[in-house]
Amino acid sequence: MFRTSIIALTLGMMLISACATTHAKRKGAFYPARIPASSETQRLANVRVALFQSIPRLRVASKEPVKIYDMNTRSMMADSVLKEESQLTPRNQHFMLNGQTLLAQKIRLVPAEKDFIKCNGQRFRGQIEVSCNARGGLLVVNFVPLEEYVKGVVPNEVQGNWPLEALKAQAVAARTFTLSRMGSSANAEFDVEANTNSQVYRGMDSEREATNQAVEGTAHLAATYQGRFISAFYHSNCGGHTADVRNVWGNDIVYLKGVACGFCDDSPHYNWSLTLSLKEITNLLSQRNIEFIRSIEVMGRLPDNRVLSLEIVHGGGKEIMKAPAFRMLLGPERLKSTNFEITPNAKSLVFKGKGWGHGVGLCQEGAYGMARAGYGFSEILEYYYPGIEIKFLE
Ligand SMILES: [Zn+2]
Secondary structure (H helix, E strand, C coil): CHHHHHHHHHHHHHHHHHHHHHHHHHHCCCCCEECCCCHHHHHCCEEEEEEEEEECCEEEECCCEEEEEECCCCEEEEEEECCCCEEEEEECCEEEECCEEECCCEEEEECCCCCCEEECCEEECCEEEEEECCCCCEEEEEEEEHHHHHHCCHHHHCCCCCCHHHHHHHHHHHHHHHHHHCCCCCCCCCCEECCCCCCCCCCHHHCCHHHHHHHHHCCCEEEEECCEECCCCEECECCCECECHHHHCCCCCHHHCCCECCCCCCCCCCEEEEEEEHHHHHHHHHHHCCCCEEEEEEEEECCCCCEEEEEEEECCEEEEEEHHHHHHHHCCCCCCCCCEEEEECCCEEEEEEECECCCECEEHHHHHHHHHCCCCHHHHHHHHCCCCEEEECC
16 A cells, blocks of 8 residues: 555656656746656655654644554554544654554554645645654654645745746755755655754645746756756855855855855845844853853954954953854854954944855845846856756656
């Protein structure tokens, strides 16, 4: 039963691929090259998305009967409708579902065709796998076809009222980012997280017509470099120049060296300012044993104007800290980028900066600006990831 549905899914993906190819050729605007078919790409039909990690209970609901499988024996344990109040809880390496014991360490909930499973109030396409972690909490993983997953990501990463070509660029970036993560570790329980550690994914309730149109319009297209999926990082606003990944995370990647943008300076996140008291900063840096901060000064800048490092003078001496680490300690939602200047006041510091995010890869608000200026999604992607090729997955 289980194997049959996987084969059916694979066949379904192949049929979709065939339709999308015809569509792309008929439009005549864009002829992506192909990645040869392989068992690897077939295997990657489902993304494993960690919806919740280490939660004490999960509320599950369905309209139609849901089949519950023991994933060790692959045998079906139950086949019933999950009412709205159904509660799944861990107990001594097995589960309780509405007071009934499920003797398994890992279970898979498989919905009826065209039905979905609601998890903690959000509807998700695909299947749900639940296991207990070492601390007795629940790990909830959504097994969802790649294209359906991307539909649940794009509206949470950009606004649905953006120009279609910007939405398409985001769809290809999100799809490619996911493909670069899939199968990277055979032992991992999941490929991506449903939050900003990977990409924000909120399932089918978050889907919008325009963003679904962008996903369908670019179905099975991905960005590659020398035949491999690129690490398609993206961020809200680059502040005028995207970052060289080497200065952010230390690795040297040809297509992530940074480009001048010039398309995001009218956008809402281009300029920002933040005022923090020295006391607040001391609290935020306390995990590094930094106390009684006296001053913080910029020590050097990169050619793209981002701060390289800072000198922090405090009660116990002084410390040189790299700007990305400093940003993480202050909080990336507070200190929105590492492109800033510092003005000291009596008991506070004023940070005035540009851009929002790590700055690596696609500038989302720049993609918006490029689409408004008439560029197509492939031109946008090739601008922010120089040297890439957009290819069709088979
Ligand atoms: Zn930009």
